[in-house]
Amino acid sequence: MRAHLAIPLTVIYTALWCLFWVDSYVWFRFEKWTLLVGFLSALPVCHYWIRRHRASSIITRRAILSISYIPLWQLIAYLPLLNHSYSLAETVNQIGIAVAFFLGLIWAIWWIDRATKRTPEPTHKNRIWDPRQLVAWYFGKKNNKLRQSIFTLISYTFTFALISLVLSRLTGCSIYEAPLGGGKEKQLKQIVKIKKIIKKKYVINPYSSILFNPPPIDDVKLQVLEVTEHLYKIGQGKSDGAGFSAGTIRGKVRFIRLKYDGGDWQQDMNRGADLNLLTEYGIRTGHPVSDRPEPMEIGRLKSFPPRKSPPMVYMTGQQKIILSAKEIKIMRNYLLECHGMLFGDNGGSSGWEGQFVSIMKNILPRVEPISVYLDHTIHRIPYPLPRLPIVAPHGRSNALGWVVDGRLVAYYHPGDIGDAWADGHSGVPREVWESSYQLGVNIIYYAHAEYNKWLERTKK
Template sequence: MFQLPQRYLPILLGWPLAVLGAWMLARSVLVPGDWAVLNSQGALWEVAFNDTNIGVMVVLLYLLGMISGAIMVAAGSLSVLRHPLAPRATAWAIWSGYAALSLYLLILLSVTTVIEESKLLPSYDVLARFYMRVDHGWWPLVIATGLGFLHLQWSRRTVLDLFRPMPPGATLGDRVVENLRSHGDDPDMRRSFYGSIFVHLWVLIIFPWLMSLQGCVENVKMPRGRGEATTIVQMEIKKQQKKKEKQKKYVVAKDAPIIFDLPTLEDSKVEELVDASSQAIYQPGIKGGAKKGAKKGKTGKRGSGGPGEGGWPNGFPDGQFEFYRVQYNGADWDDGMSAQRGNADVNFLNYMKERVPFPVAKVGKSTHMGQLTAYRKGMAPPFVFMTGASGINVSAAEVKAMREYLLGGGMLVADCGGAAWARSFQSFIQRVFPDYAYVTISKDDPLFQDPNGLGEEGPAPLWRHGGTDFKGVKAKNGRWMVFFHPGDMNDAWKDGHNGTAEHLWENAFMVGDNVTYYAVTHYLEETAKDQKR
């Protein structure tokens, strides 16, 4: 059997420590910036965290991380050089690493507790807190495990003898290894102890973590009923002053049998009606229904299946309209989700509540991209809203989950929050659908007609971060799976509408209404056969 010569052990045990130290130095430099970003989420966040000692712990983490990283780099270098001080430097490096990782975990527990107790995020419950701790806490546990392995190896005689002669007898590391191998003086007791540890780790950490990969998700139920699209198109009547033509005068005999009060075309009521109908123009932007001078198209309660009290035939009796964001590794995926970030989700749900007869959720929710395939068929979010400001950093597993979700009937509503995000999103969609075309959506597409007719001008691109074209990806059956808004309608939904003109932010709400109505209707139709009541 091949056995590595002992002279290579200093290198094998030293370089991982040096690499880890370099990483800790680089990561520690980012700690103050991360803390500043967390406090910049809003006044409530700043107040909530200032009332704690988390800020002091962050400063200590920065200093401890820098010191620990420097010691690790030095210890790793001394080990590779086989310097006599390497074992002692390594011990200092490993213990300082334990301290830095422990402090990080303490800060993580404190931050997530403050977020929950101060209600800084909507829909942030015990389960969401657990997932946040898992997302940000798994890697220090892995590093600590690796440090433990190095600690054990550096405590064994075979390693220590390479740097300086050791006195006779077993070292601490040798005794620990032998104890683990032989199960000590009471093997049965030791096996029971190991079994107990494994069961607790499985129940408390491993199983919940595995479930988080595929997701412990709550079924999404849209309201059952019958309805139809209610198209409202605002039409403004433009009255134009017409030039009256000079009437011709005729000279006839006074007693001639001729009628002198001849009616002109300008005096005709028929012409007024023709002018009114021919001069009507579409003006997108309705708030609270049609305004004076508006004409309605289709009427009825919102939904599908024909006239009724509203809802969808394939919905659920206890269902309600929900708004879900997709969570991913990227900046500002939650922009507008909370009150501190503009209340966009709540404002859109309130807009919907005023216009539909069925129940509407009070706050928006979020789901991890990797969890999109964890929902039961017919009980996933019919659409997920995705926004951001810069990069989209997702794994191959998340890309696969998004593709399966969209091909299964779901819809991705993407809202561009910046030019960099537009480029990232295009690359992301090419990863999700390399075999489908990413095309421009025409302004007369049915997507923009129901339940709000957006007229000749169509949807407004607003800030135009991603250009002026609305784009998307169609399934083979013609259903839109992806909708891309180039101009940040999320900002127009926020409190104050970010300074947008009224007709533009009204247009943004109407576009959101149309797209989500389209998504729910087609999702429930496509998954009808999979739904089990």
């Protein structure tokens, strides 16, 4: 690369890299392999600058290595996501943040020490505010160097935390759009096909070669196949293709899982549960779907613009659920003002139901949970469920719901449905994991259908 082009090309690449980074956390528009190529392309760029300055001063070389750490860290943190190893990715990310903190702290200490030595002594007797001066009034008259170091540590920690907070909340441009289309809110028709299989038998004649015995003796078997026949589009509206009338051409159905403190919010995610359900939803309804699930902090829900919020979010686990007062307020606003829906699944303990019900009591103090029976729309469209699928019972055998103005704003499933979506289906019978997929499809569709009705009803 020519020297005079190195800097402008690096600036352009840095802008593109930032675009990839924002998309991987916020927009979710690029394909995962596009993001991988974008992150991998940082390797030759970093290698070029390291080689170019291998004869430069040690400070310059260390500065380039420190800057190169950021894209390399993000690449390593992204790689586990290709295999749906979300826990590993988060662990790598947390370790990376700690390393970045200490790298920055080392540079902050180096800078303040260097600046202190280069700053001339003050010639006036007024109060000194400059932290590079050891005689600054807030350092006192004793142990000035120690107090300057403590001041540097506190200032740097505050700045690092503020930047981390801003980046973690950099979601003002997040939007959720359902796929544009149309269709009918009807049950998917199950049809039965009977396939006749004729197995020809060989008869051995000891006086001749092997022949088919005339007339042929047939072993007839009837294979009963139950399949879903798509006699109509699933959705709402009269537009072409399956989808929703208030959707957009670029819209996709996405699966958002909420992160929360106190428990194992990521349960079954590493085993492909979310992505498997999302894929099945796309196959069974014909709706465009995202190619990846999205773990999301509760705080990010408030960043979606009006009428562009996710119709449904998912929460699971088997330990504690700890939400702050701010997160409870955000959830209340999401369910009531943004017309969203919370889908809770008990991941494996009798105590998680109490945790979920208690949290809902804080979110919606005036709404009592009710039993959601099998004749409810959420259990009938698009799949009519003969019974509620239970993978592992954890107390009750019926679903709970919180209803506001005739709409389910929260749905609680008691039987670890996520295990059935996971790779291998946790060893449960086919009828259980199939009905678990059907219930998952019903819930996603119900949330999107209700959200679409609200958008159409409140359209200006």
